[in-house]
Amino acid sequence: MSKYLDLGITEIHKLYQEKRLTPTQLLDEVFARLEKNKELNCFITLRKEEAYQEALKLEQEEVKGLLWGIPIAIKDNIVTKNVRTTCASKMLENFIPIYDATVIEKIQAAGMIMIGKTNMDEFAMGSTSETSYFKAPKNPWKTTHITGGSSGGSAAAVASRIVPLALGSDTGGSIRQPASYTGLVGMKPTYGRVSRYGLVAFASSLDQIGPMTRTVYENALLLNVLAGHDVKDLTSSSREVEDYTSLIGKEIQGLKIGIPAYLVSEIVSPEVKTVFNHVVEILKAHGNTVELVDIDYLKQAVPLYQIIAMGEASSNLARFDGIRYGYRTAKEGTVDELYERTRSEGFGEEVKRRIMVGSSLLSSQKAKLYYDKALSIRDDMQASFLKAFEKYDLLLAPTTTTAAYPLGESLQDPLKSFMDDVLVIPANMAGLPALNLPAGFNQEHLPIGVQIIGAPFEEKKIYQLASFLEQELSLDLEGGKCND
Amino acid sequence: MTKYEATIGIEVHVEVKTNSKFFSASENRYGKSANMATTVVDLGYPGTLPTINQEVINQGIRASHLLHCTLTKKMHFDRKNYFYPDNPKNYQITQNRTPIGRNGFLEVETDTGLERIDIEEMHLEEDTCKSAHKGRVSLLDFNRGGVPLIEIVTKPCIHTKEAAVLYLEKLRETLFYGDISDCKIEEGSMRCDANVSIAPVGSKTLGTKCEIKNIGSIRNVGVAIEKEIARQEALLEKGETLEEQTRRFDDQLGDTVLMRVKETGNDYRYFPEPDIPYILLEEKEIQSALETLPMLPDERRKLYLARGIQKINVEKLLANRTLSDYMNTFIETDLDFVIASNLLLGDISSYLNKNFMQLEETKLTPEKLLDLVAKIKSGELSSKNVKDILEDVLEKDTTIEAIMKEKNIQNITDVSFVEELIQKVLLENPASVQDYQDGKDRAVKYLMGQVMKEAKGSINPKIANEKLLELLQKTR
Numbered sequence: 026m027s028k029y030l031d032l033g034i035t036e037i038h039k040l041y042q043e044k045r046l047t048p049t050q051l052l053d054e055v056f057a058r059l060e061k062n063k064e065l066n067c068f069i070t071l072r073k074e075e076a077y078q079e080a081l082k083l084e085q086e087e088v089k090g091l092l093w094g095i096p097i098a099i100k101d102n103i104v105t106k107n108v109r110t111t112c113a114s115k116m117l118e119n120f121i122p123i124y125d126a127t128v129i130e131k132i133q134a135a136g137m138i139m140i141g142k143t144n145m146d147e148f149a150m151g152s153t154s155e156t157s158y159f160k161a162p163k164n165p166w167k168t169t170h171i172t173g174g175s176s177g178g179s180a181a182a183v184a185s186r187i188v189p190l191a192l193g194s195d196t197g198g199s200i201r202q203p204a205s206y207t208g209l210v211g212m213k214p215t216y217g218r219v220s221r222y223g224l225v226a227f228a229s230s231l232d233q234i235g236p237m238t239r240t241v242y243e244n245a246l247l248l249n250v251l252a253g254h255d256v257k258d259l260t261s262s263s264r265e266v267e268d269y270t271s272l273i274g275k276e277i278q279g280l281k282i283g284i285p286a287y288l289v290s291e292i293v294s295p296e297v298k299t300v301f302n303h304v305v306e307i308l309k310a311h312g313n314t315v316e317l318v319d320i321d322y323l324k325q326a327v328p329l330y331q332i333i334a335m336g337e338a339s340s341n342l343a344r345f346d347g348i349r350y351g352y353r354t355a356k357e358g359t360v361d362e363l364y365e366r367t368r369s370e371g372f373g374e375e376v377k378r379r380i381m382v383g384s385s386l387l388s389s390q391k392a393k394l395y396y397d398k399a400l401s402i403r404d405d406m407q408a409s410f411l412k413a414f415e416k417y418d419l420l421l422a423p424t425t426t427t428a429a430y431p432l433g434e435s436l437q438d439p440l441k442s443f444m445d446d447v448l449v450i451p452a453n454m455a456g457l458p459a460l461n462l463p464a465g466f467n468q469e470h471l472p473i474g475v476q477i478i479g480a481p482f483e484e485k486k487i488y489q490l491a492s493f494l495e496q497e498l499s500l501d502l503e504g505g506k507c508n509d
Numbered sequence: 510m511t512k513y514e515a516t517i518g519i520e521v522h523v524e525v526k527t528n529s530k531f532f533s534a535s536e537n538r539y540g541k542s543a544n545m546a547t548t549v550v551d552l553g554y555p556g557t558l559p560t561i562n563q564e565v566i567n568q569g570i571r572a573s574h575l576l577h578c579t580l581t582k583k584m585h586f587d588r589k590n591y592f593y594p595d596n597p598k599n600y601q602i603t604q605n606r607t608p609i610g611r612n613g614f615l616e617v618e619t620d621t622g623l624e625r626i627d628i629e630e631m632h633l634e635e636d637t638c639k640s641a642h643k644g645r646v647s648l649l650d651f652n653r654g655g656v657p658l659i660e661i662v663t664k665p666c667i668h669t670k671e672a673a674v675l676y677l678e679k680l681r682e683t684l685f686y687g688d689i690s691d692c693k694i695e696e697g698s699m700r701c702d703a704n705v706s707i708a709p710v711g712s713k714t715l716g717t718k719c720e721i722k723n724i725g726s727i728r729n730v731g732v733a734i735e736k737e738i739a740r741q742e743a744l745l746e747k748g749e750t751l752e753e754q755t756r757r758f759d760d761q762l763g764d765t766v767l768m769r770v771k772e773t774g775n776d777y778r779y780f781p782e783p784d785i786p787y788i789l790l791e792e793k794e795i796q797s798a799l800e801t802l803p804m805l806p807d808e809r810r811k812l813y814l815a816r817g818i819q820k821i822n823v824e825k826l827l828a829n830r831t832l833s834d835y836m837n838t839f840i841e842t843d844l845d846f847v848i849a850s851n852l853l854l855g856d857i858s859s860y861l862n863k864n865f866m867q868l869e870e871t872k873l874t875p876e877k878l879l880d881l882v883a884k885i886k887s888g889e890l891s892s893k894n895v896k897d898i899l900e901d902v903l904e905k906d907t908t909i910e911a912i913m914k915e916k917n918i919q920n921i922t923d924v925s926f927v928e929e930l931i932q933k934v935l936l937e938n939p940a941s942v943q944d945y946q947d948g949k950d951r952a953v954k955y956l957m958g959q960v961m962k963e964a965k966g967s968i969n970p971k972i973a974n975e976k977l978l979e980l981l982q983k984t985r
Contacts (some may be wrong), residue, residue, distance in 0.1 A: 102555040117555070124549050126556060223556040227863055229783035256557050259785050337783055340590050343599035344553045348649075385588070387778035396780055 126223020
């Protein structure tokens with residue numbers, strides 16, 4: 026069997042145009058690979074029959090854009106009409122939505138084929154995907170290790186080359202961190218660039234949907250489809266959408282790049298620093314300026330994030346009460362007992378922990394002390410970032426403090442995964458676009474990434490630099506081995 | 510004279526008149542079948558987000574103006590978090606920190622003169638859905654869920670039930686005439702709660718307050734306050750201490766009953782709604798919202814009084830918005846408002862009520878009304894004539910002239926003709942003239958009958974009567 030799935034999207038597109046390959050044939054490969062890599066536990070729900078039907082339908086029409094007929098995996102917190110959407114929770118184990126998220130309408134209009142819904146941390150709360158009610162997905166580079174999270178299933182599905190494209194969501198690094206652990210390109214766009222309508226909310230002021238792909242170019246292609254104003258989401262930007270691929274391949278020279286000093290401090294492991302320094306050397310060698318820059322409040326980013334994210338989450342998840350949809354306790358009782366039992370039985374430990382902390386943080390005595398203060402410090406942090414962008418074209422930082430670690434390790438310590446997110450959280454707090462680019466490996470040959478952060482709506486510039494580095498580094502990322 | 514003074518604060522919720530709901534595109538209409546005006550947004554479905562209906566913001570701007578509030582030009586929404594089955598997201602989108610209007614007032618006319626009722630704040634929020642309980646089953650209707658509301662809160666500045674009732678009547682009239690809400694208490698589009706406390710006269714601190722919820726009519730707000738004051742007085746007189754309670758008014762009992770004792774510090778965990786960005790009200794937007802305000806009650810009163818309508822009829826007109834609006838379409842004309850309002854409130858209203866009709870369903874055109882009133886004024890039509898032709902006027906497409914012709918009504922208003930006719934009758938009835946001169950007043954009635962007979966009903970009786978008396982007096 027030929028491995029069409031290992032080809033780039035442009036090549037697949039060419040084969041489609043030349044009628045040497047059909048979407049159905051590609052799907053055969055997808056589902057064969059899926060079967061052989063079941064142990065990775067990438068998917069919660071598959072959409073095999075419907076995917077084939079869609080493929081047949083596509084075959085009746087002309088080949089359209091580059092993404093026409095390309096299989097895609099969707100994180101299971103993005104609502105899909107008639108396709109079970111669980112958020113990896115018992116609470117929504119049997120929940121079948123009656124509408125599509127805006128991004129789903131967009132990928133369908135572009136002719137992509139949704140393969141299924143990917144595994145994740147329950148309600149996206151976690152950094153290892155281990156809080157999933159459906160058990161953690163495994164890292165294709167080393168199956169005893171975490172994929173990262175919360176978009177772990179999407180990361181594993183693309184890294185194992187079951188699908189070329191996936192959607193993730195990023196509230197505090199949930200796209201970039203698993204992308205780093207599995208050797209992928211993952212973009213969290215500017216807050217407001219992609220519609221959140223249909224994304225089951227975790228922390229509304231931080232959540233953003235984004236593309237997870239094997240290459241920078243394919244990532245930009247997918248963002249071209251996702252981005253845009255949506256009247257159904259008041260926080261979506263009406264700013265015009267650009268062609269995010271347009272600067273890819275354009276020469277890089279004389280760029281001014283800042284490195285937030287705290288993000289390369291002793292919090293980062295030596296193995297990550299080695300990879301990072303190598304990237305800095307490449308940039309310098311090509312005539313770019315690279316300097317350390319101080320951004321305010323980065324040290325406090327994690328507790329600030331926890332206050333805002335958990336506060337909002339405690340309110341966003343209140344709607345899961347067993348009355349209109351989702352899990353309902355079997356035991357009868359008063360309304361208050363119904364709430365208590367449904368939520369005690371339906372939510373996992375981490376979700377309950379965050380709801381409790383969040384509720385406490387918003388209670389009247391503490392709201393002013395914590396939540397209000399966190400919001401105002403967030404504004405200050407954002408202002409500090411924007412000031413840095415007056416001087417620098419882009420910012421550069423490691424994405425994670427270490428490479429992927431063994432499954433089970435973080436479960437002992439609920440704070441560990443938070444502290445690991447210290448490098449990715451600032452971009453969410455400031456609403457900035459940020460991308461993970463695979464940049465090297467550790468001694469175990471596990472991938473390590475770097476993060477490029479841009480000013481608001483500067484995704485194009487991020488892709489330009491990422492693509493340049495991608496070419497310079499020229500890593501062999503096929504090691505995200507799958508069973509073929 | 511009692512030794513206690515009552516302090517009352519009133520909270521009112523009104524449903525805002527708009528085509529669609531506050532945060533979704535669902536229809537905002539009362540009386541549809543259960544759950545037929547509902548979308549995934551109203552159901553609090555996972556992944557859904559609120560949108561903003563600009564019309565609600567405009568209504569808020571108008572209401573703030575009507576209640577003399579200071580408009581909050583930079584505002585946001587907040588989430589009020591609490592679990593209840595009629596609250597689909599288990600949070601309500603409301604305005605806690607930046608209410609659209611602050612520090613307003615309404616003036617009411619009490620026995621002792623104008624009294625100013627201070628309004629603390631007014632804010633925009635969404636309504637909850639409606640629940641019904643049948644045996645062991647509870648049913649939810651989300652049609653009302655997400656309907657826009659304005660909540661208006663007075664300062665604790667009211668001291669009598671009379672002032673409370675007057676305030677509510679004034680508020681209802683203002684919001685109704687401002688087209689903000691239809692303010693139908695029976696349909697729930699206006700809901701009143703009262704906070705009542707009493708303290709010894711002269712006391713600097715307020716007593717323990719009780720909240721009386723959802724009182725079914727403005728009159729009953731007065732009753733509820735009266736009963737509540739009496740209840741609290743009786744307890745204090747017995748030396749008991751009051752506890753903070755939520756009570757409701759029981760229509761059947763005509764008294765308040767305990768709902769629940771307030772637990773301390775109900776914590777709604779308010780925080781700014783992250784799904785809705787800050788709203789900045791621009792001057793242009795404010796002006797255009799205010800441009801569409803209809804004429805307000807007090808302005809109407811002034812206008813009607815200026816055009817000679819009696820106070821009692823002015824109030825009757827204001828109680829009937831349709832007629833008042835109709836009258837106002839004639840402001841630019843020389844229509845005699847006195848005659849027109851008499852007609853509209855009298856014979857025309859009776860006709861409409863008898864036939865269960867609306868004014869616009871009749872064949873009464875503006876031209877016909879102008880003509881009709883002019884003819885009454887000139888004497889061409891007597892009030893009896895009007896009664897005779899009114900059905901035709903309202904039911905037929907023909908002109909007043911044509912109807913008069915058909916009914917053979919021809920009131921000759923030519924005074925010299927009338928005089929001639931009377932002189933003739935006086936000459937023919939010397940005995941009656943003599944009777945008149947002898948002071949027998951009934952002779953006038955007889956002579957008048959003869960005049961009308963002679964004229965075959967074709968002269969204006971009022972003019973004829975005046976003329977007859979004038980000519981008789983000359984014979985004295």
